[in-house]
Amino acid sequence: MVEPALTESKSKALFERAKKILPGGVNSPVRAFEPYPFFVECAQGSKMYDADGKAYVDYCMAYGALLLGHAYPEIIEAVKNQLAKGTLYGVPTEREVEFAELIQKSSPCMEMMRLVNSGTEATMHAIRAARGYTNRKKIIKFEGCFHGSHDAVLVKAGSGATTFAAPNSLGIPEETTQNTIVLPYNNIEALEATFKREGYHIAAVIVEPVLANVGLILPKKDYLKNLRKITSANGTVLIFDEIITGFRLALGGAQEYFNVKPDMATLGKVLGAGFPLAAFGGKREIMQNISPVGKVYQAGTFSGNPVSATAGFTILNILSQKKNQIYPKLQKNTEELTKGLIDLAASHKVPAQVYNIASLYQIFFTDKPISDYACAKNSDLQMFTAYFQELLRQGVFIPPSQFETCFLSTAHTEDNLKFTVNSFDKALAAASKTRHPQ
Ligand SMILES: Cc1ncc(COP(=O)(O)O)c(C=O)c1O
Known part of the structure; x- marks a missing residue:
């Protein structure tokens, strides 16, 4: 006891x-x-x-x-200044543009991006964008990876889902997750076998480059590089969920640390410096399908709000400089x-x-x-x-x-x-x- x-x-x-x-x-x-x-x-x-x-x-x-x-004093000060100028406009600001440009500098795979409010939103929309782009249904996720609390990824999910013994949540119809293939992490053979069987149906592989939601599990040597090779060969979108690793492993996250460039990435947590903020983005040809340019719908009242964007812009400047x-x-x-x-x-x-x-x-x-x-x-x-x-x-x-x-x-x-x-x-x-x- x-x-x-x-x-x-x-x-x-x-x-x-x-x-x-x-x-x-x-x-x-x-x-x-x-x-x-x-x-x-x-x-x-x-x-x-x-x-x-x-x-x-x-x-x-x-x-x-x-x-x-x-x-952190500099972030609090910057946010205070912004609060006095308004909290939400419903129309764009210069801050969103300069912030996105700064993110792009540190995460070059994000040729275009959208700002959202949480990691859950970011991974949900990244998967939707990958499915829209490839016109395929299936995705692969790995056991113990946590990509937020939306339907497609709550299958053998880590974090609280494992802590409280609900890795597959009630309330999610099996039809919703039947296109989610779950594989063991760090096992390239299992991945190869799946791609051999049905590679051309797989829209995306989403992965935490370092597992940080089942304790901490590091990728085996060349695992991420092999993941990159296999997805490229099959026209599958590789999404690095860098909600934790982004700005933690390096300024450029796991992409920089392991020198592997995914097609798309999701960022959050550190990016918002304590405010609700996340981002998803990737290759221009994928992101050009997002509404209103393309037909993949994604929207949000609070997305890119000036308070969160100011906090994010401030921390990214600090991290870039120091x-x-x-x-x-x-x-x-x-x-x-x-x-x-x-x-x-x-x-x-x-x-x-x-x-x-x-x-x-x-x-x-x-x-x-x-x-x-x-x-x-x-x-x-x-x-x-x-x-x-x-x-x-x-x-x-x-x-x-x-x-x-x-x-x-x-x-x-x-x-x-x-x-x-x-x-x-x-x-x-x-x-x-x-x-x-x-
Ligand atoms: C790797 C990863 N992806 C996505 C999420 C979801 O982010 P949020 O809690 O901001 O929705 C988390 C949250 O812990 C996470 O660790």
Whole structure:
């Protein structure tokens, strides 16, 4: 039995109230955890403060959205200035154009794009654009990849869908997902066999280039390059869902990091700097089919709104100007943190696999390497819960599920990292007490 981290508190009372009006007491399932989530009062830099005044060093960073930490002054200032000029116009602004031009500079595959409000919208419309362009119905997604919560992709989906045992959601007619082929990630043979069988019916392959919604799983050597080759040979649109990897692995995301150019990409999270914003885009010949130029319909009242676009434009300018300092420093800090975690896991004799890339990391409690969804699901979840609860008690917040990834920001200080490694020590001790024989 894992001892919960929180006892009587204002958060508990708020959660009781919330449960009466919001399903599960939350507005997104990943926010619900046992015995109840803490309710945030405010946040600054690397830390969040709850309704009882307790501070947490934050490695969730709004599920990766906050690369520069909470309430980054330059972004807040730019948004304040925009607020005074209006929040929504329903007609275009210069800001949207200069912002899109800046995105295109860092993600050259996006010859044309559309701004939208969430990652879910971005992947939904990218798939529609790929189907419209190819005039084919089928798509391939991979087990454990999460592409948002729309019908076509909620099949063996990661993140909250796996955490809460609903990888295939109720409410989605099977006719809707019968054109979604689900394959294991990192398995090029399975992909080749599928393309051999029905390659010319497959409109798109959508993939998280690095799996970050079932813990963290890295692509095997040349996996993405082979994915590129096979899709090109079959006239299938390759979509990199870079909602997490975009602006995290590098300024140009996974496309730059692995030097593989997809036909389309989706961006979100970091791109909006804490505001609702995402984008989908790709080759001109595909995007020219979007309404009003072509017959693929896509629209949105809030799309490209000046507040989100200003936040996005500001962060992209910062990242473009300081990329040579920001990305190496984030990687160094992540390596330092994960080294601490690996060393402590060994000293507590805890079976552990720790993965990291750029500013992402995660631990799995198992002695077997993790290369796909099936392996991730076989790690010891009870140990993870004990580890999470003890970190929370210590004042370190990581995403509450094994099927998520931890994120560093530029706001994490050397002191934060030392404090966290100290907390890892206690959390791994707690985890080792619940150990299942494997
Ligand atoms: C890879 C990926 N794609 C899409 C989404 C959906 O994004 P949003 O939550 O903004 O709808 C997420 C969300 O976590 C994601 O991680």
